[in-house]
Structures are given as structure tokens and as C-alpha cells.
Amino acid sequence: MHATLPLMEASDFPAIRRKQLDTLQVNLGYKCNQSCLHCHVNAGPTRTEMMSRETVFEVIAFLKAANIKTLDVTGGAPELNPHFRMLVTAARDIGVTVMDRCNLTILHEPGQETLADFLRDNEVDVVASLPCYLEDNVDKQRGKGVFDASMRALKLLNQKGFGKAGSPLKLSLVYNPQGPVLPPAQGPLQNDYRKHLGEKFGIEFSELFVLTNMPIQRFGSTLISKGSFAHYMDLLKNAYQPANLDNVMCRTLLSVDYQGYVYDCDFNQMLGLPLAWRGKPRTHLRELMSADLTHNPIVVKDHCYGCTAGQGSSCGGALAA
Numbered sequence: 001m002h003a004t005l006p007l008m009e010a011s012d013f014p015a016i017r018r019k020q021l022d023t024l025q026v027n028l029g030y031k032c033n034q035s036c037l038h039c040h041v042n043a044g045p046t047r048t049e050m051m052s053r054e055t056v057f058e059v060i061a062f063l064k065a066a067n068i069k070t071l072d073v074t075g076g077a078p079e080l081n082p083h084f085r086m087l088v089t090a091a092r093d094i095g096v097t098v099m100d101r102c103n104l105t106i107l108h109e110p111g112q113e114t115l116a117d118f119l120r121d122n123e124v125d126v127v128a129s130l131p132c133y134l135e136d137n138v139d140k141q142r143g144k145g146v147f148d149a150s151m152r153a154l155k156l157l158n159q160k161g162f163g164k165a166g167s168p169l170k171l172s173l174v175y176n177p178q179g180p181v182l183p184p185a186q187g188p189l190q191n192d193y194r195k196h197l198g199e200k201f202g203i204e205f206s207e208l209f210v211l212t213n214m215p216i217q218r219f220g221s222t223l224i225s226k227g228s229f230a231h232y233m234d235l236l237k238n239a240y241q242p243a244n245l246d247n248v249m250c251r252t253l254l255s256v257d258y259q260g261y262v263y264d265c266d267f268n269q270m271l272g273l274p275l276a277w278r279g280k281p282r283t284h285l286r287e288l289m290s291a292d293l294t295h296n297p298i299v300v301k302d303h304c305y306g307c308t309a310g311q312g313s314s315c316g317g318a319l320a321a
Helices: 052-065 084-093 114-120 135-144 148-158 188-199 217-225 231-237 242-247 268-273 304-306
Strands: 024-029 070-074 097-102 123-130 171-175 207-210 253-256
Touching: 024 052, 024 268, 052 084, 070 084, 084 097, 097 268, 114 148, 123 148, 135 148, 148 171, 171 188, 171 217, 188 207, 217 231, 242 304, 253 268, 268 304
Parallel strands: 024 070, 024 253, 070 097, 097 123, 123 171, 171 207
Antiparallel strands: none
């Protein structure tokens, strides 16, 4: 796989600092039942990295110590970690909102037969990847048969109450472009998703998150192989909007890898760019139990233009209308 960080080291991205921390995004491991082309984690069925039970307990302790409002659980397929349910239950017991970044097809995997019920019973916000509402596009990006499996999973979640009008159970869908282009406006695309999925499949959902593909890991390597990396970076830089700087997710979010080391965001984690803290080469979550990260400098490189281009992009979708 081609490394993208050397191509982004000499960056002119503006310096920014943290605000008050409210979200902990935890990567429970890189093992996944899919291998998507746009995956910035390079996750897949052959990956073996998984967060240990000991580190999960440290995450729970940090949630309490730092008064975290939202736990954002990701992977890989986070549900494949054997301690996933313990973490979710512990977080909900102390009143933390939990988001599960679900690839949908995991609901059909052996051993996950009760997953939908578990997510419902613990009132977990499901954030589900569905990079298009058309079958051919989804299967091209995520694998043959994924679209059909995703539709069955969405119907199951609707049956459990997720995404239904008036239900407190949130079901958010996530869109990614098919290639090296900026995503369309979030609002109109959300309307298109609602119309198509509702009319053809009877599926309802709460909202659509529109994400920009980041030029790192599997997607970045593909850009290099096709000779389009520089063109895509120019696209991101030319679409830069300074107004997005105030709302980028790294200002209020802390990313934790499967070993418990911390980063400003999930993308920095994948690039091996740890949190800048007291001159240390890297910092473990256990070292921050009583720390105040407010005003701490954020590590930035050229990939940060992906979050600030156009309407902006974050794990919660577009930053601007």
C-alpha cells in the first residue's frame, strides 16, 4: 500500500486549537467483515488488531473522569470486538450517549443475531454506512451483495423502531462519494435518499451524514496508483472554506486507537500522528484522566483540507448548510 503522509507533510493548513472535550471516539479494532474501497482505516476480514478488555475498562474510567457526553464507537466493525457490548452497557449506565458506526451487514453475521435488539434496548444511536441509494454503486464500492444485505438490515432496524418518525431511536445514514470528487450538498441529497429508499423499500431514517473521502490509507493509496492524488489534493485545497475551521470535529473530539493511544481525530490515528501532549512521542488515555485539553494545539497536515473543503466534513456530516 502506498503511504500518503509523506505527500502531505509540508502543509500550509492553519494552526488550530482544541475547545472543551465532549466526545470520545474509540476504535475497537480493525477487523471487519467488509473491505470497502473508500475505507480510510484499511479494515477487513484478515485484520487481527482488537482492543483488549483491560483497555476497554480504561475507556470506561475516562468516560467518567472526563465527563464525556458522547461515546462514538468505530472500527473496523466495532461489534466484532468481544467487549463491544460491555463498553456500550457501561457507557449507557452512566448516562453517556453512544453512537455505533455500523456497516449494516454485520447484523447478518453469525453470532450477531441479537445485535439489533441489544442496540434498541440500550438506545444506541446507529450511524450506518450507505454510500449511495443505488445498488450498483454500493456494490462497486463495498462488495457484491452488500446493497441487498444493507436493505435487509435497514428494514430490521426500522422494525425495532430505529429511524421511525416520532421514535427516540436514531438511525443516521452515511454517504461517501464514489471517487475523487467532493460530495454534493447534504440537504438535497438527504431528500433524494428519503424519496428513493422510502418509495422503493419502505425504509425510514433520521438523517443523512455526507462525508468527504480522505486521501489516506486504502483510498489514498488508490489515488496514488491512478496518478490522481495531486489532483484530488488540489481539489480539496481550492474548495477550502475558513468558516469551517470553527466546527471541525477535532476541536471537541478525542480519538482512541485499539491500544488506548490518543489522537486529535480518527484520520490522524490512521496516519500515525498522535496527540501533541507535553512533548511525548505518544500519549495513552490513562495519562489524561485528570488532564484539561482545552487550547491544546491540534496536529494538522494537508489531509485536514478534506474536513474544511466546501460544505465541510466531519463524523457528523457536513459542517455548513
